[in-house]
Structure formats: structure tokens, C-alpha cells
Amino acid sequence: MPQEDKTATVRDERYDPQRVESKWFERWQADASLYAAEPASTKPKYYVLEMLPYPSGALHMGHVRNYSIGDALARYMWMNGYNVLHPMGWDSFGLPAENAAIANNTPPREWTLRNIANMKAQMKRLGFAYDWSREVTTCLPDYYRWNQWFFLKIYERGLAYRKKSKVNWCPKCATVLANEQVAGGYCWRHEDTLVEQRDLEQWFLRITNYAEELLRDLDKLEDWPDKVRTMQRNWIGRSEGTLVDFDLGGTVGPAGSTITVFTTRVDTIYGATSVQLAPEHPLVADFTASNAELRDKVEQLKAEQRKAKESGDIGEIEKHGVFTGRYAKNPYNGEALPIWVANYIVMDYGTGAIMSVPAHDERDYEFARKYKLPIKVVLVPSSSDPEETVAEPQLPFTTYEGVVVNSGEFNGLDCDDAIRKMSEHAEKKGFGRATVTYRLKDWGISRQRYWGTPIPMLYCEKDGIVPVPEKDLPVILPENVDITLTGGSPLGRVPEFVNAKCPKCGGPARRETDTMDTFVDSSWYFYRYADANNDRAPFDSKVVGYWFPIDQYIGGVEHAILHLIYSRFWTKFMRDMGMVENDEPVERLFTQGMIIKDGAKMSKSLGNVVTPDEMVERYGADSARMYTLFATSPDSELDWQDSGVEGVSRFLARAYRFVTQRPIAGVTAPYSPNDLTPQARGILRKLHQTIKKITDDFSGRWHFNTSVAALMEFLNQCVAADEIFAAHGDNCAPKPFVGDVQRKFVLLLAPFAPYLANELWEMLGEKENLLRAPWPKYDPELAKEEEIEIPVQVNGKLRGRITVPADADDGSVRERALADEKVKATIAGKQVVKVIIVPGRLVSLVVR
RNA sequence: GCCCGGGUGGCGAAACUGGCAGACGCACGGGACUUAAAAUCCCGAGUUCCGAAAGGAACGUAUCGGUUCGAUUCCGAUCCCGGGCACCA
Numbered sequence A: 001m002p003q004e005d006k007t008a009t010v011r012d013e014r015y016d017p018q019r020v021e022s023k024w025f026e027r028w029q030a031d032a033s034l035y036a037a038e039p040a041s042t043k044p045k046y047y048v049l050e051m052l053p054y055p056s057g058a059l060h061m062g063h064v065r066n067y068s069i070g071d072a073l074a075r076y077m078w079m080n081g082y083n084v085l086h087p088m089g090w091d092s093f094g095l096p097a098e099n100a101a102i103a104n105n106t107p108p109r110e111w112t113l114r115n116i117a118n119m120k121a122q123m124k125r126l127g128f129a130y131d132w133s134r135e136v137t138t139c140l141p142d143y144y145r146w147n148q149w150f151f152l153k154i155y156e157r158g159l160a161y162r163k164k165s166k167v168n169w170c171p172k173c174a175t176v177l178a179n180e181q182v183a184g185g186y187c188w189r190h191e192d193t194l195v196e197q198r199d200l201e202q203w204f205l206r207i208t209n210y211a212e213e214l215l216r217d218l219d220k221l222e223d224w225p226d227k228v229r230t231m232q233r234n235w236i237g238r239s240e241g242t243l244v245d246f247d248l249g250g251t252v253g254p255a256g257s258t259i260t261v262f263t264t265r266v267d268t269i270y271g272a273t274s275v276q277l278a279p280e281h282p283l284v285a286d287f288t289a290s291n292a293e294l295r296d297k298v299e300q301l302k303a304e305q306r307k308a309k310e311s312g313d314i315g316e317i318e319k320h321g322v323f324t325g326r327y328a329k330n331p332y333n334g335e336a337l338p339i340w341v342a343n344y345i346v347m348d349y350g351t352g353a354i355m356s357v358p359a360h361d362e363r364d365y366e367f368a369r370k371y372k373l374p375i376k377v378v379l380v381p382s383s384s385d386p387e388e389t390v391a392e393p394q395l396p397f398t399t400y401e402g403v404v405v406n407s408g409e410f411n412g413l414d415c416d417d418a419i420r421k422m423s424e425h426a427e428k429k430g431f432g433r434a435t436v437t438y439r440l441k442d443w444g445i446s447r448q449r450y451w452g453t454p455i456p457m458l459y460c461e462k463d464g465i466v467p468v469p470e471k472d473l474p475v476i477l478p479e480n481v482d483i484t485l486t487g488g489s490p491l492g493r494v495p496e497f498v499n500a501k502c503p504k505c506g507g508p509a510r511r512e513t514d515t516m517d518t519f520v521d522s523s524w525y526f527y528r529y530a531d532a533n534n535d536r537a538p539f540d541s542k543v544v545g546y547w548f549p550i551d552q553y554i555g556g557v558e559h560a561i562l563h564l565i566y567s568r569f570w571t572k573f574m575r576d577m578g579m580v581e582n583d584e585p586v587e588r589l590f591t592q593g594m595i596i597k598d599g600a601k602m603s604k605s606l607g608n609v610v611t612p613d614e615m616v617e618r619y620g621a622d623s624a625r626m627y628t629l630f631a632t633s634p635d636s637e638l639d640w641q642d643s644g645v646e647g648v649s650r651f652l653a654r655a656y657r658f659v660t661q662r663p664i665a666g667v668t669a670p671y672s673p674n675d676l677t678p679q680a681r682g683i684l685r686k687l688h689q690t691i692k693k694i695t696d697d698f699s700g701r702w703h704f705n706t707s708v709a710a711l712m713e714f715l716n717q718c719v720a721a722d723e724i725f726a727a728h729g730d731n732c733a734p735k736p737f738v739g740d741v742q743r744k745f746v747l748l749l750a751p752f753a754p755y756l757a758n759e760l761w762e763m764l765g766e767k768e769n770l771l772r773a774p775w776p777k778y779d780p781e782l783a784k785e786e787e788i789e790i791p792v793q794v795n796g797k798l799r800g801r802i803t804v805p806a807d808a809d810d811g812s813v814r815e816r817a818l819a820d821e822k823v824k825a826t827i828a829g830k831q832v833v834k835v836i837i838v839p840g841r842l843v844s845l846v847v848r
Numbered sequence B: 001g002c003c004c005g006g007g008u009g010g011c012g013a014a015a016c017u018g019g020c021a022g023a024c025g026c027a028c029g030g031g032a033c034u035u036a037a038a039a040u041c042c043c044g045a046g047u048u049c050c051g052a053a054a055g056g057a058a059c060g061u062a063u064c065g066g067u068u069c070g071a072u073u074c075c076g077a078u079c080c081c082g083g084g085c086a087c088c089a
Helices: A002-011 A017-030 A061-079 A095-104 A108-125 A141-156 A207-220 A226-236 A266-271 A282-288 A292-310 A362-371 A415-429 A525-530 A541-547 A562-577 A612-619 A621-630 A642-660 A678-699 A704-720 A735-749 A754-763 A810-819 A821-827
Strands: A045-050 A083-085 A160-170 A175-177 A196-205 A239-247 A258-263 A274-277 A321-329 A336-342 A353-356 A379-381 A402-404 A432-437 A457-460 A464-467 A499-501 A508-511 A550-556 A586-592 A595-597 A787-794 A797-805 A832-838 A842-847
Touching: A017 A108, A017 A621, A017 A754, A045 A061, A045 A525, A045 A541, A061 A083, A061 A550, A061 A586, A061 A595, A061 A612, A061 A621, A095 A108, A108 A612, A141 A160, A141 A464, A141 A525, A141 A562, A207 A226, A207 A562, A226 A562, A226 A586, A239 A266, A239 A321, A239 A415, A258 A266, A258 A274, A258 A353, A266 A379, A266 A402, A266 A415, A274 A321, A274 A362, A282 A292, A282 A321, A282 A336, A292 A321, A292 A336, A321 A362, A353 A362, A402 A415, A415 A432, A525 A541, A562 A586, A612 A621, A612 A642, A621 A642, A621 A704, A621 A754, A642 A704, A642 A735, A642 A754, A678 A704, A678 A735, A704 A735, A735 A754, A787 A810, A787 A821, A797 A810, A797 A821, A810 A821, A810 A832, A810 A842, A821 A842
Parallel strands: A045 A083, A045 A550, A274 A336, A550 A586, A787 A842
Antiparallel strands: A160 A175, A160 A196, A239 A258, A239 A432, A274 A353, A321 A336, A379 A402, A457 A464, A457 A508, A499 A508, A787 A797, A832 A842
16 A cells, blocks of 8 residues: 555654755745735734844844744634734834944845845745735835834824923034933943933824823733833823922012922922022023132032933932022921022922922932031921820831921811822912823834934924825835934935925925934834835724734833833824724733843854844754743743753654654544553543643643643653554554544644644645644543542642542541551551541541 | 742652642662663652661741631741842822
């Protein structure tokens, strides 16, 4: 029989991943529709998404890990009958392309597209099942034109505005630097040049309009990691407090001028002994106008603060301050408080001005001690004993568990009441009001860079700021721009780009030369996947309505804040525009751990990098992928060990042999488990336990490391039953049984090692695409153990083991336990006080 | 300083709801096959102690304490590692 001959030839062949993988690679290359999502389907939809990479040149192992998780899930969902959307794209604008262009004299576009081609080839070689017909490349006009379109919509709705704002400026480069290009306050290219802060006109998006909703809706994201939700909550930084106006008494500015301070502890305001201003506070300039000495001191404070901020330790700045010689009136008690300028007060939180209450604030206490300012107690610990005289609290006393004293009409209130009543009082009298502040700032999107989306705005001498009309989009990013020159936005040096006509008056106008932050690109790219080739709109709302929200998003935790907040913001504003119906883009989020090796994060500078290419070459894609899943659970840090890849590779070779030594092709007749030998029944039982285990892992905790371990256990048991699976094993187990075991094993392997699984699937005579083959179902009856071993504890210590039928009742288990020789010896001469039986798990005896 | 994770054999790890700690893999030791090696297959193994052996005992999940018949798991305190935020008023 020809069939037998074929079996004989494969049997001696060793598992050669290169041969197997190149064969399937070629086939998959030829079939573009293989992983295509169906536009309309009666199947339930499933949108699985992995964070798109920046095309830096080559994939690293972190990518392989990320994408192996998503790919396993996508394949599993396909096999479970879902219409799966599993796309990929390129976050391809950004600074490295410009740096590379300068270093290699290659235009950013060319450099980027070359990298994309290389990384796409790597992804294909790794066997990731992406629908490439939906590929999104953010640096191409058919994508970024929609960034521009969105910008116009945002501007129309008043959510984009222009404001002066501080940027990093290197005087030697004569250009703006991104934060990442500033190291310890110095320029990255000129290590001896201090970076300055300059005021530049920049475009901002009003994300703060959504601060409250972004915060509130975090509660809805139950399938996001708590860690990410907490990080976002902190980032938004909602804080309730009170604004209070301190009258300047006409000493400066027009009569009636005030300083507004923000405080969360208005209950302590009677204890304020000074007012502290940030060095950047606008009033400071007025105070120093006629006092050169004071001005110098303030400049010094400013410099100290800037330096501390840049080097990231504003938290440890040594507190300095200077008295301005002016006073402000505390509206609650009329006290005149000295106004100071201090280096630890920052302008970009609250109002840049605080009231200083040394007795009840750590920082104010420290400052007051240093400069010998008065310390006034207005809060004492609430005592359970009303007779007890008011204790002098240990200073500074900063908790909310206190009672207000020395505070006029508010004496005796506890903190929460005092805060409420004193805010109301201020409001009634007109010198203050309760307020909410956020740490979240509006999103500055202007970048003085070349390689980004041009902001579609014009400046006309007559008409001022004029948006580019929608019909003129896209504003194409010009090529052949010299970006090696220094001095502001590179686009500003391209006259053909800058010089334009005002769409209103037809007169000369100047184009905006800044480009957009690349986080704009990644804020909505996943909507584009749903309708990637639409040339009339960013996407069709109906199509997006079908696919959204994203069922599962997978990526690194490093994007927990910026990318994921901007994305949520973008979704909310698109919803308000009527473009989408979902409030949130992502239903479930998974953040995988990073990869370390030899105790440190894998990085080129540390020289501990393992590349996907070398892994694929040495072990094949299946082994490399499966190892990233096997080494540890996906959410943990992965400690890379080359020998671990070897282990997985050995397992795959065993799996190959397991099927090829006796491939039962095309035999699918039913068989009765009752006709099997005990050993074969054991295998069948283990098979169904393994199906359950892996199915549970996919629907639950995603501990794919234990899924792979379960496959290994199963295979080990099969290998031990050699006579069943060896050639000519017919008299040990019937063919239908062997074929059934082999097919199900291959199906279980498919999400983790797609190349090998497809090869074995074909070898078993299957013609149908493995992705469309149904995921095996486990049968609880077949998975059930007949006999189980139960430990017996005496006074909490393990003293014996008994073997009982799986369905034994408590009475017989108890009898067995007490009859066990070792147990009997231990409890001899003692009285059994209590017997605890946990069905199927253990017996615990308490004796005296 | 505050908020999250985490600490288990020689190594990577597992243990889902409080129920046999160390599954699975690596490395290691022994054996089979081989002229030999590689590959493969089988067996062993937490530590310490007792025993010639079969076998047995004690200890053991960062440290100390608590709850419980029983704790890697729950509670309290401490130490260490990683991440996030940080004079945020």
C-alpha cells in the first residue's frame, strides 16, 4: 500500500525545523487570504491586537514575546469559530529616523521603509498570523492625512488651541530638544552646554476637558490590570481643594489685587504664617521690578528649581526662599502674612502660590524652621476623653484626625467638616471657592521636528490663524529636506512648503512648520485597521461598530500611561463627534513582562542581547516562540536562558517523532474507550485532562507556561507507552484511537507551534486549514480518574497515603485512613478527637 | 516619602478557592543503545541526619510573630529586589 510506504520514509526522518518551516513559509506567503478577517460574518467577532512596533530596524525578543502571546490567542480564537481580526502596522514617525538620517546620510523615509520591510519579513518568518491587507503605516500620507483631518475637527470643536509654553532649547544647536535629548540638564550633542527653557507657541489639545471622565471610566475597565488603572489614576491626579484670594492691600498692582492660593487643607488656614510663591509666578516680576538685589535672589531660586527639575530630583531640592518685603492679608482672620518666593513651589500645579502652615505641613514646617518663621498650631488630635486638656501635638501634625482650634468661629470642628464649612464661608464672602485640580495637563502636540505629521494650519497676515481646508488635505510632508542643519523646525527651511495662499483672502500665508507628536498616530491606529483602505474617511463608523471595542490588547507596561490615556481620550472625543459608539477603545488589556538576561534588561549597550534572527536560525521560529511562552507566565519578567530554548526544541522534536513514527492518516472511525487496554485508557484520560488544562488557561489566567508543561507531560506519558505509538502497534491499540490522540495533540499544539502543527496535521492526512479545525472538547467522563491517592495527616503532619476510588464516600475514606498501617502506628494509644475529610484531597486526623 | 508588584531547589519556574511544596524544563549523576561519540530512551535527585540497604526522622517557600486540624497561600511587623509617582500644596 502506498500509504505504508510513505509512513516508512518519514519515520526515519529527524525533525528539521528549517525544512518544515521553510515549506510552510512558502505556502503561507502565497496565500494572502489565510489570516484575513471576514468583513461580515455570522460568527462572533474577536479583535485581538498587539501594540504596533516602532520600526527601529529589527525585532527584538520583547516583540517576539508580545506577538507570540497575541498570535497564540488569535489562533485559539480562530479554532473556536470566531471571526478574528488580528492586524499589524508600524508606528513609523519619530525622532530616531532623523537621528539615523544624520548618522547614515539616509533620508528618514527611506530608512524607515527599509526597516519596515526587514521587520515585516521577520514577522512573517516567525509565522505570526496577521491580516496584512489591513497593514497601517503611520508615516504614509494615506494614514497621516487623517491625523490632519482629526486635527481640523478638534480645532473646529475648540479642543485645540495655541499657547506659549516652555521647551528645551540648546543654544549651540539653536533648536528645540525633546525631553529624551536632555541629559542631566545638558544637551545630548553638546555635553558642555546647558539646556535653556524657552517660551514657544505650541499647539495643545484639551485632554483636561475629559479628565473627570477619563478618571471615572477607569472603574469600568475591570479587565485591565489594577496596576495600570492605578498608574492612570495617579497620573490624572485629581485633588479636591479650595482657592483662596489673599488681598495685597494695594501694595502692588492695581488696588484690590490678590494672590490666589490653592490648598487641600483650608481647615488649617488660621495657622498660615506666610504666603509662598513659585519663582515663575507672574506677580514676582512686579515685586522685583524696583529691587535688583531681590531680583538676583529670585533668579537664583529659579535656576535651582530648573536644575532640580531637569535632573529629576525636584523632590529632594534643598529648600530656599527669599522674603519679598510685601504682605498679603489672610481673609479669614485679617492677619498680614509675609510673602516669600521659594524654590520648591512649582508654577505648573495649582496656582503656583500656597499658604504656608508650618504646624500642619511637613514642607512648610521644614521651611519655617529654617527661616525662623512663626509656627501656629490650629489643629489638635481628637481625643476620646473630653476631660483631657488639649494636648500639644507632635509637630508637624498633618493627619485628618484632628479638631480645629484657634480658628474663630470654626473651633471644635473636625477636619472634614471644617474644610466644607470654611470653603462655603469663602464662597459666601466672595474671597474663595471649592475647586478640583488635576495633575493631568493639556496635551502639547507640537514638535519642532521633520519626521512627523505636518500640522494643517496657516498663518495669514490678515486673517491670522487659518485651518487648511479639508479638501486640501493631506498637507504632504516634503522630501529631500536637509535635517542636518540646526536652527528650529526643519520644515521652516523649505520655502515651497512654508509659502502658501490664505484660503480666506487668497493673500500670502505661512504654513505651520511644526509636526505632531507621534502619540497622535498611535491614539487611533487600531480604528484604522477595521477599515484600513478607506480613502473617504478615517474609517466607516458601521465597520468600526462591528469590531469595537478591541476584545484584547496586549503590550508592554511602559505604555500604561501616555499611549493608553491618549487613546482613551481620542475615543471619547470621537464618540462626542458621533464617529464611534464605544466609550472606551479596549475591553481587556494585558501587559506582558519584560525580558532580562544575566540579571539585567536585554539591551545593546549591556551586550546581553539575543536576536530573533539567531534563534530562528538555530532552533526555528516554533522553538523561539514557544520558549517565550514556556519560560514563565506572560505577565512576569522573563529571565532568558539559551538552554531553555534547547529544551523546548527537544520537546518539539519528540512531538515530531511521536506523530511520524506511526502516523495514522485518514482513520477517523469511532472507537469505544472500553475496548482499550488500561494503559491506553490512561493516555486517553491524560489527553482529556490536558485539553481541559489548556482550554482553562486560555479562558482564564493565560499561564501558557503551564499549558506547554501540560503538553510536555502528556507527551511524556505517550512516549512511555512506546508500544502503542511505535510502528506496527496495532495489537496494542486500535488505529482509530491512535489517530484520535495524534490529531488532538496536534490541535493543542497549534496555537504555540504553528509550523510544526501544520506539518503534522498534513501528515495525518488532513487537508483542511488547521486554523479552521475545531478546538478539541474535553469529555469530563473520560478525564475522570478512577482511583486517587489521598494523603492522611495526623495533627497536621503527613503520616500516610491511601488509595481510594475517585467517587468514594466520606465514610469509606475515613475507614481506609484509620486502617492504614502507618496511620495506625502513629495514633496508637491516642484518642481521635476530630476527623476532617476534604473530598478528593485529604484526610486530617486530630488526636490527643 | 507614597502607591503597586515580587522574594520558593544548583538555575528558569509550578502549586487556580487555605489541603501531598518543588509539576514542567535546564543543568547534574547513573544506566541502556553504540567500536566510540552525538542523538535517543530509562532511572535518580530540596537540605540535613540515622541506616550496609530497604527504609526512616527532622527541617524547609526572605525574616520574626499570629490565626487554623492544616499556611508558599490569610493577618501583623521587619528586611531585600523591581516598577510607578513625587516638595502636587
